Amino acid sequence: MTFGQPWFLLGMLAAFIPLLVHLFDRRRPREVPFAALDFVLRSQRxxxxxxxLKRLLLYLLRTLVLLAIPIALARPSFATQDLAAARRGVAATAIVLDTSLALRWEGRTRLFEVAKDEARAALRNLAPEEPATVVICSRTPTSVAPVGFERARLVNAIEDATPGYEAVDLNRCLEVAARSLDDSPLPNRRLVLVSALTQSSLRLESSPPLGAGLKGEKVKPEFVVRDVAKGKELPNRALVDVHAEAAPQLGPRAWQFTFTVRNFSKEAARDVELLLEVDGEVVQKGFVDLAAEGTAQKTLSWKFAKGGVTTVTGRLEADALPEDDAHSVVLSVPRALTALVINGSPSPQKYKDEAFFTEAALAATGSPVRAVLRDADAAWREKLSDYDVVLLLNVEAPPAEAADRLAEFVNAGGGLFVSVGDRVDPDAWNQSMGGVLPRKLRVIKTAVEPGQGDADTRAARLTQVALNHPVMVPFTGRAREGLLSTRFYRYALFEGDAQGVETEVLGTMDDGAPVFLSARRGKGRVFVFCSTVDRDWSDLPIRTSFLPLMQRIAGWLTGTLDEREEIRAKVGESVTLKPDPNQSPAWARAGSGAEVALTALPQGDGVTGGPMPEPGPYLVVDAKGATLEKLGFAVSIDAGASNLSRHSLDALSDWLGEESVRTSGSGGPESSTPLWTWLITLAVIAFFFEGLLLRK
Amino acid sequence: MLLDAATLSRITGLKLRARAVVEGVLSGLHKSPNQGQSVEFAEHKEYAPGDEIRHLDWKAYGKFDKYYVKRYEHETNLRSVMVVDTSGSMGFGTTGLSKLDVGRIMAATLSHLLIRQQDAAGVALVAQGRFAEIPPRSSAGHLGAVMDALESAVPSGLTDLAMTADALAEKLPRRSLVCVFSDFFDDHQDALKRILALRSRKHDVALFHLVDKAELEFPYDDPTLFTSMEDGRHVEVNPREIRASYLEEFNRFLDATRDACRAADCDYERVRTDEPIDEVLLRFLGRRGGKL
Known part of the structure; x- marks a missing residue:
């Protein structure tokens, strides 16, 4: 214990006054003859x-009053660092304030409030001649002001500090703090670490930081650790991941969400409530059982009433750290699509009909596409703007008027799918639709005549698939192998890229010929398959990959494929978005209103912004403030930050060597009420009881 | 007009004090206490020279041819004894009059009233080892002797009510009014019982319990050395510390005395030395229907 005004301790001598009065006060009592002396004697006995007993209590209370008042005036404190300071002399001090996610943990009081109290107390306990600085330890510690005597500025820095949503690098912050003391003319240095001491923020593998002495030599500073958790564990559970996927087996626009929940505490939890929220409304509820320090998964599904961009949030029953109990994803639920399927080679036999497999694929359970089948002659009389996508299946080259309407349809945002066949004349197509196709057709190549004995072995095969394209994303692993085993007996060859036209090749044959070609035209998209969608030239229609392929092609052509599912950003990371050419995103806006500027990447690779300051869904707005709904995304908390396992004080003592480690539960200045206040209160209470005893 | 203790204390001489009180009492009663007297035949006696001739019974001479003289007994309404405690504690007083002063004024007043109505009144001044008695007489000249005896009383020695009770039982031949003026601070446990036992001998017993204001309120604050007024005992105490206990003890004693009197069918009157004596006597007489 140390004292701010030790001279007042001399006042403690007053505690002897009651004793001296008792010993030496021998006033001669007044003599009174009294008749009822027997009653006086009886009462006295x-x-x-x-x-x-009363006199003893009075003596004790008076002594207590006379002791408490001078001690209180002497401003006592339990600050061990002051002892250290007294032992080692005054020291330049840097106070490192942890702002990691753990500081958001809230028992009776939020840990960050305790941390600020600790930091303020550490500052208050410094001797007036000790220069100081404060390091607010966020993910990336900002530059630190040199040590000085401007206490008000440091107090403001502590007041302005806010806790983050991620783990911080306390080792790095300690190094920064140690360096900030290098310029001090004082020989002694002190680092005060105010932290929850979580393992995710403080690594004990590396050695404690050293500072530079007056002559440049390495100096080990004095360390004082203020444990804001007061030595207690910080139990926590978190929703660490949400995996969203379409569930066509459950119907159109049905999705299922697999939540991963981790329990970081040493106690199991049963029936923990898990809510599924869609656009802020709870639609499903489930319960999970969590083993001690275990992980559990829970799947909930939901069938969306309509398509569009939707924010889906999983929310776990709140614990002491509610920030990591929610996890959001932004989905683009495919809207219902209407497809005009133009059959260029109809046949009364189903299996020989050009559109049979395509129509079946688009009409499969869970497909968002409603197909309308027309032959070529009838199709050109249709109003194309009533459809989202037009599929030309082995159709002769459209007449000029129809070609113009198709080009207009695509430029206006429609999707056009073209598959070739025996009705396709490359020259005629190039003439009428050359401006729309990704590349012009050259010739029809026959790898092997279908029906020949060795046709299956001599047929051409896919060798490469652009798995990064949204259409091809699902075709990984065995699905990819199934797609690559497709046999092509006859297929169209294309010209090279025309200048200024961007064409994506999504798959190539073993001879290098493109199989799938895509391109954007105006606001619309065009996708060309080099072979037939019946079994005449290829066996793709009877492959298991055909159904999802056609559905995804239809989805991509209409822009409903959720390319942003891949955005799985964490707090503190940057996000890269790929807007449409006609979009110019400027800001990403968090739920709290915080905005992050988005800047364009070179070569038109999209826009990027960050670091993301908080978890939750983000809206993307352009410079005019208009919301770009399709670019919305969600940011989550890193699971590592949710792990609030702490270093033991013994481990810290070992790490810091012989330096002192103290917790905020030891009744020191971390208490919001200073010790002298309690002493005065004690004196007042003692005084009150003394009066009470005297009155009796 | 009733006389308070302060006023009475300024009157010197017991006779004047008693007379002042008597006048107050009489004016308060509004009724003459004189009950009259009667002459009653007692016996015949053979005439002897010197006997009153007028008392010769001529009818008896006619019958027996001898001279007989009628003897009569002069009947009084009441014989009374004023027993005044003159122990040392009776000398205590903080309001101008000591308990002994108040006791003897009351005794003198009652004696005055009794003799005035031609009852016999006597006085007994008692303390340990002392029993000074003036036998009851009804003559007007007897009042002076009673007053003198009362006036000469000096408070000293211990209280011994048990001895007093025994002496009274022995000396009072027939039904009498016994008025006891005392503070009843007697160490003897049976003292009060023995006083009250006079009631069983057909005596009319009235106890006047004299209490000083200081004894009732214990108005001391500073550390005080209390000394006994009867022996050499003393004790140093802080009165504030024991006040509650003292008052509890003292009130219990007063209540016990009063209850014992009621149980023994004796009159009990608590007399504060600072209250008007005529008021006390009026209260006492009023309770007895205005008669002694």
Whole structure:
């Protein structure tokens, strides 16, 4: 214990006054003849023991009052660092304030409030001649002001600090703090670490930081650790991941969400409530059982009433750290699509009909596409703007008027799918639709005549698939192998890229010929398959990959494929978005209103912004403030930050060597009420009881 | 007009004090206490020279041819004894009059009233080892002797009510009014019982319990050395510390005395030395229907 005004301790001598009064106060009592002396004697005998106790209590209370007041005036504190300071002399001090996610943990009081109190107390306990600085330890510690005597500025820095949503690098912050002390002319340095001491923020593998002495030599500073958790564990559970996927087996626009929940505490939890929220409304509820320090998964599904961009949030029953109990994803639920399927080679036999497999694929359970089948002659009389996508299946080259309407349809945002066949004349197509196709057709190549004995072995095969394209994303692993085993007997060859036209090749044959070609035209998209969608030239229609392929092609052509599912950003990371050419995103806006500027990447690779300051869904707005709904995304908390396992104080003592480690539970200045206040209160209470005893 | 203790204390001489109180009492009663007297035949006696001739019974001479003289007994309404405690504690007083002063004024007043109505009144001044008695007489000249005896009383020695009770039982031949003026601070446990036992001998017993204001309120604050007024005992105490206990003890004693009197069918009057004496006597007489 140390004292701010030790001279006042001399006042403690006053505690002897009651004793001296008792010993030396021998005033001669007044002599009074009294008739009822027997009653006086009887009363004295009766009250003797009680009076003795009362006098003792009075003596103690008076002594307590006379002791408490001078001690309180001496401004005592339990600050061990002050002892250290007294032992080692004044020291330049840097206070490192942890702002990691753990500081958001809230028992009776939020840990960050305790941390600020600790930091303020550490500052208050410094001797006036000790220069100081404060390091607010966020993910990336900002530059630190040199040590000085401007206490008000440091107090403001502590007041302005806010806790983050991620783990911080306390080792790095300690190094920064140690360096900030290098310029001090004082020989002694002190680092005060105010932290929850979580393992995710403080690594004990590396050695404690060293500072530079007056002559440039390495100096080990004095360390004082203020444990804001007061030595207690910080149990926590978190929703660490949400995996969203379409569930066509459950119907159109049905999705299922697999939540991963981790329990970081040493106690199991049963029936923890898990809510599924869609656009802020709870639609499903489930319960999970969590083993101690275990992980559990829970799947909930939901069928969306309509398509569009939707924010889906999983929310776990709140614990002491509610920030990591929610996890959001932004989905683009495919809207219902209407497809005009133009059959260029109809056949009364189903299996030989050009559109049979395509129509079946688009009409499969869970497909968002409603197909309308027309032959070529009838199709050109249709109003194309009533459809989202037009599929030309082995159709002769459209007449000029129809070609113009198709080009207009695509430029206006429609999707056009073209598959070739025996009705396709490359020259005629190039003439009428050359401006729309990704590349012009050259010739039809026959790898092997279908029906020949060795046709299956001599047929051409896919060798490469652009798995990064949204259409091809699902075709990984065995699905990819199934797609690559497709046999092509006859297929169209294309010209090279025309200048200024961007064409994506999504798959190539073993001879290098493109199989799938895509391109954007105006606001619309065009996708060309080099072979037939019946079994005449290829066996793709009877492959298991055909159904999802056609559905995804239809989805991509209409822009409903959720390319942003891949955005799985964490707090503190940057996000890269790929807007449409006609979009110019400027800001990403968090739920709290915080905005992050987005800047364009070179070569038109999209826009990027960050670091993302908080978890939750983000809206993307352009410079005019208009919301770009399709670019919305969600940011989550890193699971590592949710792990609030702490270093033991013994481990810290070992790490820091012989330096002192103290917790905020030891009744020191971390208490919001200073010790002297309690002493004064004690004195007042003692005074009150003394008066009470005297009145009796 | 009733006389308070302060006023009475300024009157010197017991006779004047008693007379002042008597006048107050009489004016308060509004009724003459004189009950009259009667002459009653007692016996015949053979005439002897010197006997009153007028008392010769001529009818008896006619019958027996001898001279007989009628003897009569002069009947009084009441014989009374004023027993005044003159122990040392009776000398205590903080309001101008000591308990003994108040006791003897009351005794003198009652004696005055009794003799005035031609009852016999006597006085007994008692303390340990002392029993000074003036036997009851009804003559007007007897009042002076009673007053003188009362006036000469000096408070000293211990209280001994048991001895007093025994002496009274022995000396009072027939039904009498016994008025006891005392503070009843007697160490003897049976003292009060023995006083009250006079009631069983057909005596009319009235106890006047004299209490000083200081005894009732214990108005001391600073550490005080209390000394006994009867022996050499003393004690140093802080009165504030024991006040509650003292008052509890003292009130219990007063209540016990009063209850014992009621149980023994004796009159009990608590007399504060600072209250008007005529008021006390009026209260006492009023309770007895205005008669002694």
């Amino acid at each position: 009766r009250t003797a023991s009680r009076l003795k």
